[in-house]
Amino acid sequence: MASFTLHGIAVSQGIAIGRAHLLAAAALDVKHYLIADDQVEAEIARLKSAIKSVHQELQTIRNELPKDAPPELGAFIDVHSLILSDPMLSEVPLNIIRHRYYNAEWALVTQIDELSAQFDEIEDPYLRERKADIQQVGDRVLKILTGTAVNLPEVGDSGATANIIVVAHDISPADMLQFRDGAFGGFVTDLGGPNSHTAIVARSLDIPAAVGMHNASEMVKQDDLLIIDGDAGVVIVDPSPLVLAQYRARQDRLLRERKKLSRLKKTPAITQDGGYIALLANIELPGDAPAALDAGAVGIGLFRSEFMFMGRAGHLERFPSEDEQFESYKKTLVAMKGRPVTIRTLDVGADKPLDEDEQTALNPALGLRAIRYCLSEPQMFLTQLRAILRASAYGPIKLLVPMLAHAFEIDQTLSMIEQAKQQLRERKQKFDEEIPVGAMIEIPAAALALPMFIKRLDFLSIGTNDLIQYTLAIDRVDHEVAHLYDPLHPAVLFLLSSVIGQGRKAGIPVSVCGEMAGDTKWTRLLLGMGLQEFSMHPAQLLSVKYEILNSDLRLLEPQVKKVLRATEPAAVTAGMAQLQALVSEPEVREVKVASARKR
Incomplete structure (x- = not known):
């Protein structure tokens, strides 16, 4: 062949x-036929039995999950169990059988297709891809109905x-x-x-x-x-x-x-000229913390709290309770063993609806989301703030607020944090009175009006994904325009260097927690801009650390200035090539590792 x-x-x-x-896939070859009136109850019972079997199957898998299994697996199996319990999947297909007389398989596939179409309309790339979870859960039920099963080869000794x-x-x-x-x-x-x-x-x-x-x-x-x-x-x-x-x-x-990279886990991230760089991890669930520690992260630079708020269709309460959130944050702190944890407040909204029946905004990316959504739901926001504050009694927490753009938004947020603190004082519950509060810099307006952020807040974290997207008016997951998404656009480089430079000048910590932080193509560029804190997926940390250990800021900074002065794409590309050439990429050198340890 x-x-x-x-x-x-x-x-x-x-x-x-x-x-x-x-x-x-079981759904690829599903029979479609109409049933007689006297077959309806039997078909409904068949679908209910299949759903019950999958519930038991998922629970068994969850209970038998090995201790060394990645934490993501347990969390995703829990999500699949919640999806299976949702009436949209467990009840609506039964009604389709009752009213349209579809056979069980056809009814289930019909509803899965309907839900998938709804998810296609969601703008947020992470949530849009959650339609795959609905399809996967449906596929498990279909395999029970059709008598097929996942058939993987046995693992021999x-x-x-x-x-x-x-x-x-x-x-x-x-x-x-x-x-x-x-x-x-x-x-x-x-x-x-x-x-x-x-x-x-x-x-x-x-x-x-x-x-x-x-x-x-x-x-x-x-x-x-x-x-x-x-x-x-x-x-x-x-x-x-x-x-x-x-x-x-x-x-x-x-x-x-x-x-050889694995030998760098306990090595401090120190440049060849002695500059210390903090490497932190991005996580989504408390169970992710051990992987961050194992990779050598010195803390959590981004805890995405919204994952506790999603997939709650089977819960009595729309939002997680204060105690539920508190236990999750506390568990993360305990797992990080005294290292700092930066918790981002709820980042959902028009493009990340918590409810199936919520109306999608005309332009979700520019709608009621992140801090705008939180300020429109003050009781929910106060509940989350109290939970975060209570957890701060058990370890160092930094509170990060997404999508701020206006001075009044910052002031209103700080006022609500103070209100949450006062509520805890009245309850006589402990918390860190001096908890640092920072802002995500992901809107160009925020980057261009940075002094009002520096005046009011304790630290800044650049979300490069959205900053690039908003600066260039490009949805990078839209295949029609994705090729225009360009981290090296002069406007993007200007905003990045400006935020990092102003933060350093004011003595306020600045980190990058977007995808650029974990991509080694940009490590030297960000170092040369003066960045001292990178936050990324744990799996990316050692590769970035290697780049740092083999970098000399004295060489990088003058070359990065040349890149920033360039206005033509060819000149930017040539400048980046020269920047990469400043440091060779041999195998990890034990001499450098040893010298870094001495420092």
Whole structure:
């Protein structure tokens, strides 16, 4: 068979080489037929039984989750259980059977398609990709109804399955438990994006993966030899002997470099000229904290609190209670063993509806979201503030507020924090009276009016994803304009350097917690701008640390100034190339590691 290449989205780095094992989606071959009136109750009972079986199946998987399993797996299985309990999935298909006389499979697929269409309208990329969870839950129910099941090869004692690459239309976090312990080399899916659960779990398991391949499950045949280039998001089917040899050599080199990188976990991130850089982690759940510590993070630079507020359709209360939130924040602090934790207040709104029946704004990205939403729900906001403040009695917390743009928003937020403090004083509950309060700088107006932020707040955190998106008026997940999303646009570089420079001049800490912080392409650029705090996914931390250990600020700063002065794309690109060339990229040098430890 002739070799060919498939292109998708790179979500988990590395090289995987192995034989394809195809997983068929149950929804792809569902029978559609109408039932008689006297068959309705039997069909309803069949669907209810299938849903109950999946509930039990998920609970069993959750209970038997190994202690060393990535925390994301347990959290995602919980999300799937909540989705299964939602009336939109557990009740509406039953009504479709009653009123339209569809068979159980057809009724379920009809409702899944309807919910998927609703999620397609959501602007936020993370939430839009949550439709995959609904489809995965539905697929599990369909497999019970149709008598099919996930059929993965047995993992033998010899570890022979390590060269198997799973190819599927999509795969659920629960099924991904079978990827543990290096049993499988990697996986390829038709669906998914950089924020899909598939991608997140792939990174946490450190398995090479490529998603968003569209029709890979149709084009790849069982036992085809595959190469996954996780860095490029490319899958090579039936490679030539020469290409295979090149990738095997590259795979061996990456494994050697990764082993050497792991030696840097306890090494301080110090540049060659003695500058200390703080490397922190972005997390979404308390269970993520151990992975941050294991990667060598000196703290949490971004705790995305909104994940506690989502998927609550089966709960009596619309929002999590104060005690529920407090326990979550406290658990994170305890897990971080005295290291600082930056908690971002609720970042949802028009593009991240908490309820299915909420109306989507005409332009969600510019609508009632983040702090605007919180200020419109004062009791909910006060509840979260009290929970965060109470947790501050158990360790160092920094309170981060997203999407601030106006002085009155800052003042109103600070007033509500003071109100929450007073409520706790009246209850005689302990908290950190001097808890630092900071702002996400993600709107160009905030970056351009920074003095009013510096005057009122204790620290700043740049959200590069939204800052770039708003500066360039580009939705980077819209394939029609995604090519225009450019971190090196002169306007973006100006805003970044301006915020970092003004913060340093005023003596106020500035961090970057967007994707630029974890991408080694931008490490030297940000260092040369004067950035001293980077916050990223734990899996990215060691690679960034390596860049820092091999950087000299005395060389970087003059070259970055040249890049910032450039106004033409070609000049910016040439300046970046010279910046990268200032420091070679050999293997990790033990001499540098040793000298960094001495410092």
